[in-house]
Amino acid sequence: MARIVEHLKIEVADKVGKLAEITQALKDAKVNIIAANAWVQHGQGFMYLVVNNADKASKALGPVVDRCEAGGRVVCVNVRNTPGALNKVAAKLAEAGIAIKTCYATTVGEKAMIVLDTNDNAATAKLI
Numbered sequence: 001m002a003r004i005v006e007h008l009k010i011e012v013a014d015k016v017g018k019l020a021e022i023t024q025a026l027k028d029a030k031v032n033i034i035a036a037n038a039w040v041q042h043g044q045g046f047m048y049l050v051v052n053n054a055d056k057a058s059k060a061l062g063p064v065v066d067r068c069e070a071g072g073r074v075v076c077v078n079v080r081n082t083p084g085a086l087n088k089v090a091a092k093l094a095e096a097g098i099a100i101k102t103c104y105a106t107t108v109g110e111k112a113m114i115v116l117d118t119n120d121n122a123a124t125a126k127l128i
Contacts (some may be wrong), residue, residue, distance in 0.1 A: 048102070
């Protein structure tokens, strides 16, 4: 099952404790993180977040991040957490000529959720 949601794109200084600040602000605002992807590049921290309330999250994060903006619409795909699950999705998209621009995932036990940004998210959501 796939659904299209908004994810947030966040930029922060690369410093110790920043993730704790971000997650505390979201906790205080009662915003649930559904999926996250974070990395540092050239001394700058970046994060993509799928949350249960993007507007509330943006307001809560304003004081603790350098930048928080709508990162665009992405496709969330629920799959079983088994070997080859991501390959099955990626192969289906490749066969349909759909390019994957961003991919990250989260797992819990036997369940997994893949977050995809493609060159055609509407077609991706229908295909998967």
